[in-house]
Amino acid sequence: MIKYIQPVNKDSFKPIYNQIRRDFGLVGDIFKMHSPSPLLLAAVWSGLRETQLVGVVPRDVKEAIAVAVSKLNQCPFCVDAHSAMLIAAGNKDVAKKINSNSVHEIADSKMRAMIEWTLATRSPGSPQLINRPFSDQVAPEIIGTVVINNYINKMMDVLLNQSFIPKHTSLRAALFKTSAVYLSSTVRRSKQPGESLPFLPDAPLPENLRWAGSNRIISRAFASLAAATHAAGESVLDDRAREVVIGYLDHWDGKDPGISRKWAEQAVESLSGPSRIAAKLALLTALAPYQVDEELVHVFRAAYPEDIQLLHLLSWASFTAACRIGTWCGSTIA
Secondary structure, three states: OOOOOOOOOOHHHHHHHHHHHHHHOOOOHHHHOOOOOHHHHHHHHHHHHHHHHOOOOOHHHHHHHHHHHHHHOOOHHHHHHHHHHHHHOOOHHHHHHHHOOOHHHOOOHHHHHHHHHHOOOOOOOOHHHHOOOOOHHHHHHHHHHHHHHHHHHHHHHHHOOOOOOOOOHHHHHHHHHHHHHHHHHHHHOOOOOOOOHHHOOOOOOOHHHHHHOOOHHHHHHHHHHHHHHHHHHHHHOOHHHHHHHHHHHHOOOOOOOOOOOHHHHHHOOOOOHHHHHHHHHHHHHHHOHHHOOHHHHHHHHHHOOOHHHHHHHHHHHHHHHHHHHHHHHOOOOO
16 A cells, blocks of 8 residues: 555564554554654654653544544545544544534534644634644643644655545445444553653754643654654755755745645756755645655656655655644744
8 A cells, every 4th residue: 555665674673563553553554654764663653652642632632633634634544544543532423523524513612622723723823723722731742643643644645645444435434433443442542651762762852843842751752753854854855955845834824735836846946956856846745745646756766766765755844844833833832
């Protein structure tokens, strides 16, 4: 199911894969696609585990947030995967309401407010986003869940982009039910925060992730993810190419750029050669991953033939865009 990148398997992965199976239920494609880079694999797992899988915020709230983020980003695989997790967490009705665009019908006012806030995370400065329905104390868990799912959505859109749930109505219902039963014990099992941290090296927390600062565990996980993706970007894109991409993202207003690629081509017109190709792919991954197709990847691979080079570029671009959204979410946190 993974496109463009060949997963690798090493004996050294056994401890982290065992933890993923125990706490997530299975070693999914999102982890396998990061396997060419053990550091990225560990950091992505930690970022997901320490925000979405553990903590004081109920799991069904976080899975509902993940469904809403995935729907906002139009990532069908992620919508289905987190809907199954949300059903496994015991909240089938909320999953149904989000998927049918009927959030206003959610009876639980706190859950409804949380989903409405999540759906505003691509609207920087909006009253809905600024008036957060949660306290600063749990902000690292909530915003972390938003950020890591924005990252995952983009990676999955480029490297997978298909749902494991069939479109046929009766088959979908049956598979959702089966998945929920299979995952329910894992989803509801008590988990201790911080158990992924031994897989990570120390790293400083960047300023654009200060929303995580009040939670020692989440800040450590995201600091490592930031360091890993930063190093990944440096390994593929030169300084000027990264400046062009970051400069464009600094002025991004959260809107979908649409089906044309003209905006990306104009943004990188000051670059040339492989640098221009890489920057264009990075921008499309960051803001319009559904536009990344086989032809574009083929052009990139002509200049950057190794799997890890593609993984590094996609990871850096995805996390850079996800962090931009995170700054909007945490703009009022001191």
